[in-house]
Amino acid sequence: MADVSLKKVGKTYENASANTIEDLSLDIRSGEFVVLVGPSGCGKSTTLRMLAGLEELSEGEIWIANRRVDELEPRDRNIAMVFQNYALYPHMTVAQNMSFGLRLAGMDKAEIRRRVEEAAKLLDIAPLLDRRPKQLSGGQRQRVAMGRAMVRDPAVFLFDEPLSNLDAKLRGQMRAEIRRLHKRLKATTVYVTHDQVEAMTLADRVVVLNKGKIEQQGTPQELYERPATRFVAGFIGSPTMNFLPAKVVTESTRPALRIGEATIPVPAHKAETVLQRVGQDIEIGLRPEHFLVDGPADLSATIDMAELLGPTTLVHFTLAGMTCSAMLPPELAAPEGEVQSLRIAFDRMSIFDPKTGHAL
């Protein structure tokens, strides 16, 4: 286990018009599971590769276990990495794949065998040790890739979108497996994904990257409930957050928001902030579960489409010219074409400055 620290790290490619990574600083505590998440091209994989030593830094420093490592070769950083396409050596057996690094390090044969067998047992791949990668399923290859990382007993585990090539069911299983392994090994882990569900379910801390910069970092719950920007609000959560244009008005000296035809009150904890913007346009963010069907209705909308998801029904409707979705109990959701009365959980809504995208 080891602390990891990225200090003002930057990366510029020769032919790129802008910096891929800019002034990125991040401290990861020993044993922490940090997920870097963001859309394609946001720089998350580049950050991980710089941490691994597979990419050079254009500026900044990387420290692992209180040792500056950005000038060191990958082998000298005491890290292990699991790749998106597993990167298992096709011409070697599972056992040879797992032990390659240890053999290069000149480790004693008996110790190598002990480590490989222990990891194989833990990952449930002991019967596969003599097979070659092409004889394995996607899930088995994933386990072998994890085993190869584990046997090295590294200070830091790096995962680069390791579940992207698996089907949905297997992805769910492997997610749980990775979480379980982390709890058991308690190793510092940096995990890159573009899948926000993976980020939410695995991470102790999620770091959202956008255009090479950290947009927000925090626990999954913090990011979900209190997104710092419209980008984070839209990226985290599935189905995605609904964004509605609104105008700040006053009603009996109290601030309120006009959304289309409806006027809704502002939650008490946001009143002071909003009061300074009377007459201005803002944007509110409501998650699908922030629309409720119990209690007095705040607005009503005609349902354009209803999708039964099992325990809930996702209904789609148009509000203030925007397509919205709400997660409702199936028995209370109106069918398509009918009007649904909705109450809004105002106290949970987010408010954004439409110009800067920052939360108010």
Next chain:
Amino acid sequence: MKKHHMRRAFFVTLVIALILCCFLAPYAWIVASSFKNQLTLFNDVTPLSWKAFLPVGGTIENYQSLFKRTNVLTALANTAIVAGGQVALTLLLCSMAAYSLTRVSFPGAKIVFVLILLTFLLPIEALMVPLYQVVSGLGLSNTLLGVMIPWVASPFGLFLLKQAFEELPVELEDAARIDGAGHVRIFFSIVLPNVKVPMLTLGLITFLFSWNSFLWPLVIVQDPANQVIQVAIAQQGSPTQLPNWGETFAGATVATLPLILLFLLLQKYFTQGMTTSGIKG
């Protein structure tokens, strides 16, 4: 429908058989003629009869005199050394060059690659004089090394292997770096074992090219002790007499046999390499 399919299959088989006959006929004639004396050999082709393709009235005299009178065994050994050496050096050089051009980014890499490919366009005959000057200048004329050395930097080999390296996921090398391997270890332990088929294909093509080469060995080697098989066969007759065709054909048969055996052993890789590299003949 079934009848239609059968008729089509029959027609296709017939066409393939005819093409096969066209390719096999010269070899059958060479082998058959190698077992005939000069008179029978000419009688069978004037006019051409089916006997020309069968060893009718067979004799092994041609083989006996070939091995007794000429240095064919030495030439075979020389050719094996040249072909083997050329294969080893070509594989080493081309794989290293192709790997550098694929994975190491340096200014002008594309231009270097295009320039190398352009050498494809030069006919071998046009290279003879400058090559002779260079090889002689190096003091390698009349040596087996001089026979093989100009051809080990093969643009075809570089092209074939560059394509193979491009298809190899770069993550394999990344994983090996993290596992602690350096460039040399990665190249020999991870990269090369995963381009086995293109390497074997290149090895086989190089071997065929080297084994069958005639013009360059004729130019660079004058010493009969260092001559290769194709030149030895061509020079086995006396300049003042008509060639002994039966003996010549016996020599050609002996020279072809190792190639046929090699091809039979490695044809799987040869066809695999050709189809996967996109170079279909």
